[in-house]
Amino acid sequence: MQQPDETNAPAHDGTEDDTRAIRALWADMARGWAAGDAALFAASFAEDCDFTTVRGDKPLGxxxxxxxxxxLFHGPYAGTVLDARVVAVRFLRPDLATVEAESTINAPDGNPLITTHALAVVERTAQGHWSISAFHNMVPAPRPPQPGPAPDRKETPVGEPTAARPRVRHLAIVARDPEKLAEFYSSVFAMELFHRDPDGSCFLSDGYFSLALIKHRLDGETPAGFNHFGFHIEDTAATTGALVAAGTPKPAERFTDRPFAEYRAMDPEGNWFDLSEHGFGGPRPPSDSTGS
Structure with missing residues (x-):
């Protein structure tokens, strides 16, 4: 694992030994991940650590x-490897520092699956050991378009706030060979691959619309072909109220490690669709600005 040598720490606030000890916390996390050893991974955190996942979940210590x-190690991320990179260390006191870190989860074949950014608070204990007391993880949002002339098409970019009217921004297809199908949509329609799941599922975007190519499972009941679509919405509570008033079931929260839609719902015919306030991920749309 390669880590930058530079830090933002003033020389008089933290020793080189302290900086090395802090970086070692992330190295230990990466070793625990590679070994599938959750206890070793968690050993870098304080017993009462305030931890927030990319989905906003808060496990207890x-x-x-x-x-x-x-x-995760026995489920969707079995066999994966964590590349953890400490970007910056800033000492607030000799025994207290903030850490900026980036992590990429790589599939067993080496392909990157997802990259997250984290801001952490680390403290030195009375025994002289450093540990992570607070950790907030997140998936970076696509950058907004640069200022400039408005594009001809008036769609809201993927990941951008919507207007009051929900917009269809997502389509999912169950595919027998997601990689081959992703290559088709990339080469013919210039869609950009922005995420892979460990099982080979591929996620693409044209900057406005996301396309999920979900790996078909021989032991599953879901047939190949169209599976569901998704709405980018402004207010989950209001949309939920409208669905219930229309006689459909209340949307169900999606417990998934994919950083996309938050809720699953269905229409009166039983067709599935996703609901998301934050969008469906993917690259930012192309800008017509000459300064881009």
Whole structure:
């Protein structure tokens, strides 16, 4: 694992040994991830660490962090590798510092699956050991378009706030060969691959619309072909009220490690669709600005 040598720490606030010890916390996390050892991964965190996942979940301390990652290591991220990079260390006091870090989860074949950014608070204990007391993880949002003339098409970019009217921004297809199909849509329609799941599912975007190519499972009941679509909405509570008033079931929260839609709903015919306030990910749309 390669880590930048530079930090933002004033020379008089933290020693080189302190900086090395802080960086070692992330190296230990990466070793625990590679070994599928949730206890080793969680050992870098304080017993009462305030941890926030990319979905906003808050596991209870070190034991909750270990339990959550054990499920990941035996589930969707089995066999994956974590590349953890400390970007900056800033000492607030000799025994207290903030850390900016980036992490990329790589599939067993080496392909990157997802990159997250984190801001952490680390403290030195009375015994002289450093540990992470607070950790907030997130998936970076697509950058907004640069200022300039408005494009001819008037769609709202993927990941941008919507107007009051919900917009269809997502389509999912169950595919027998997601990689081959992704290559088709990339080469013919210039769509950009922005995420892979460990099972080979591929997610593409044209900057306005996301396309999920979900790996078909031989032991599953979901047939190949169209699976669901998704609305980018402004207010989940208001949309939920409208759906219930229309006689459909209340949307169900999606418990998934994919950083996309938050809720699943269905129409009166039983067709599935997703609901998301934050959008469906993907690259920012092309800008018509000459300064881009």
């Amino acid at each position: 070190r034991s909750g962090i270990a339990a959550g990652h054990d499920a």
